[in-house]
Amino acid sequence: MFLLILGVALWWGAHLFKRLAPARRAALGDRGKGLIAGLLAVSVLLMIFGYRAADGAFFWGRHPATVGINNLMMLAALYFTSPGPSKGAIFYRMRHPMLTGFLLWTLAHLLVNGDVPSFVLFGGLGLWAVVEMVVINRSEPAWTPPAKGVIRKDLTFGAASLVLLLVIGTIHTWLGYPTFG
16 A cells, blocks of 8 residues: 555655746756656556555445446546547636546546545545646636637547547456446
C-alpha cells in the first residue's frame, strides 16, 4: 500500500508544483518540463505496482448494472479528455473538460472497484482533479471560452471515443479485468 500512496502523492505534487510554487517552477526553465514528466512517469509506475500489490478490505464489486453504468461513464470520460469539448458545439463553454473527464474516469472505476486500494488510487486521483480545478479557478479567475465549433467535431470525437473505449476494454479484458460484462 505504501507504493500506491507514494505514487498518488507524487502525482499530486508534480501536478500542483507549478500552481503552488510558480517561482520555483519558473526557475527550473525548460529542464523543469523533463523533471515533471519524469516524476509523473515514476508516479504512474508506483501507482501501477502499488495497486497490483496492495491488499485491503473489500466492500463491493462488479455487478451487471454497475458495469453498464461504468462503461457509459467511461465513454463520457474519454470524450471529455479528447479535444471534442473545446472544438465542438455542445460543451465548448466547459472550463475544465479534461479534468472533468479524469474525474468521471475515477468515479467510474470506484463504481466497480469497492476495495481499499481502489479507494486510495481512484479516490486520491479524483480528489486531485477536484483540487486542481479549484486551484486553477482561483489562480486564473478570468477565462474566456473558445469559439463555438461545429457539431460535426462533437460527432467525430464521440465516435473516436467509442472506438477508444472498445480498444481499452479489450486490453483490460486481456489483462484479466473484464470490461463489458
